[in-house]
Amino acid sequence: MSPPLARVARIDRGAADLLTDSGNCRIDIPPGSDLAVGDWVTTNGLHLLAIEPRRTAIVRAAASGESRAQILVANVDTVFVAVPAVPAPRPAAVERLVALAWDSGATPVVLLTKSDLAVAPQELHAAVAGSAPGCDVHAVSAETGDGMPALAAYDEPGRTLCVIGRSGAGKSTLANALHGEVAMEVSNVRRDGKGRHTTTHRQLIPLPGGAVLIDTPGLRGVGLWIADEGVAAAFPDIDSLATGCRFSDCAHDTEPGCAVTAAIASGELPRRRLESWRKLEREAAWIAARSDARLRKERQRQWRQTTMAARRSGPFRP
Ligand SMILES: Nc1nc2c(ncn2[C@@H]2O[C@H](COP(=O)(O)OP(=O)(O)OP(=O)(O)O)[C@@H](O)[C@H]2O)c(=O)[nH]1
Ligand SMILES: [Mg+2]
Numbered sequence: 416m417s418p419p420l421a422r423v424a425r426i427d428r429g430a431a432d433l434l435t436d437s438g439n440c441r442i443d444i445p446p447g448s449d450l451a452v453g454d455w456v457t458t459n460g461l462h463l464l465a466i467e468p469r470r471t472a473i474v475r476a477a478a479s480g481e482s483r484a485q486i487l488v489a490n491v492d493t494v495f496v497a498v499p500a501v502p503a504p505r506p507a508a509v510e511r512l513v514a515l516a517w518d519s520g521a522t523p524v525v526l527l528t529k530s531d532l533a534v535a536p537q538e539l540h541a542a543v544a545g546s547a548p549g550c551d552v553h554a555v556s557a558e559t560g561d562g563m564p565a566l567a568a569y570d571e572p573g574r575t576l577c578v579i580g581r582s583g584a585g586k587s588t589l590a591n592a593l594h595g596e597v598a599m600e601v602s603n604v605r606r607d608g609k610g611r612h613t614t615t616h617r618q619l620i621p622l623p624g625g626a627v628l629i630d631t632p633g634l635r636g637v638g639l640w641i642a643d644e645g646v647a648a649a650f651p652d653i654d655s656l657a658t659g660c661r662f663s664d665c666a667h668d669t670e671p672g673c674a675v676t677a678a679i680a681s682g683e684l685p686r687r688r689l690e691s692w693r694k695l696e697r698e699a700a701w702i703a704a705r706s707d708a709r710l711r712k713e714r715q716r717q718w719r720q721t722t723m724a725a726r727r728s729g730p731f732r733p
């Protein structure tokens with residue numbers, strides 16, 4: 416009989432908290448292990464035996480001087496991209512997080528958090544939706560409860576949710592509201608509107624409907640793994656326009672017969688979208704050039720698997 420699977424809920428230096436069908440436990444992990452929150456593992460009760468293949472992963476690209484990329488969270492189905500209503504979100508920042516979420520292999524859902532603070536809620540909603548074509552967008556306030564019932568639809572057995580966004584976006588407040596009691600510490604944003612990096616570890620939290628949610632520290636932006644696939648998924652408008660360009664390798668710059676620049680000229684596509692796309696494409700190319708081939712292969716395999724994979728059931732089964 417194969418040993419039962421457990422789910423990694425939290426990792427501290429040298430140890431991991433696991434959720435199992437028969438309660439929680441803590442194991443030692445070997446130095447250099449690339450274990451991540453959300454991983455499914457087998458153990459002998461004390462030590463890690465094996466990590467199950469990951470269906471999806473959010474990855475931090477190797478920083479200079481490091482040889483290996485770091486898996487931040489694993490096996491996520493739905494990524495909540497938390498975008499606070501205040502200060503007014505920058506479209507490029509939303510596009511970047513959405514591309515990152517797609518690239519993980521999961522499906523992004525944009526949450527316009529702190530909706531109680533929005534001055535022009537409808538305009539804000541429309542603007543954010545324009546930066547996330549094809550994604551569901553929900554305005555929510557964890558403070559007043561406004562819009563929160565819509566999120567219950569995501570809390571179903573077997574689903575793994577993850578919330579990402581900059582520090583102070585309200586991720587932990589949202590996690591607590593969904594969990595039903597305080598699981599994560601929360602603190603006020605600074606007077607300049609920036610967060611305080613209150614959450615410093617990733618943590619998997621069970622939700623009442625049978626899903627689990629992974630709360631994460633505020634993203635500082637740079638250094639996260641984005642590849643062509645994620646950028647293409649975040650820009651379906653540009654991707655589909657590009658099929659009408661005369662040249663298949665069109666850079667949508669000064670090429671004749673470019674359907675993308677034509678769409679900008681006609682007002683169909685905001686120029687800003689193309690600029691944002693270009694920036695992310697460059698970033699993806701840069702990451703690909705300096706990443707190791709092994710990880711790149713693993714990511715490609717994950718992409719193929721997730722696009723074909725049927726959802727499995729049971730909160731404590733991969
Ligand atoms: N008005 C209002 N404030 C909120 C809401 N949600 C969160 N906040 C406030 O925003 C501040 C930051 O919230 P956190 O939940 O700590 O933000 P976070 O995204 O987890 O931040 P980090 O852990 O630093 O990444 C706190 O003062 C919260 O009370 C909301 O829906 N409405
Ligand atoms: Mg937090």
Ligand SMILES: [Zn+2]
Pocket residue numbers: 657660661665666667668670672673674675676
């Ligand atoms: Zn073109």
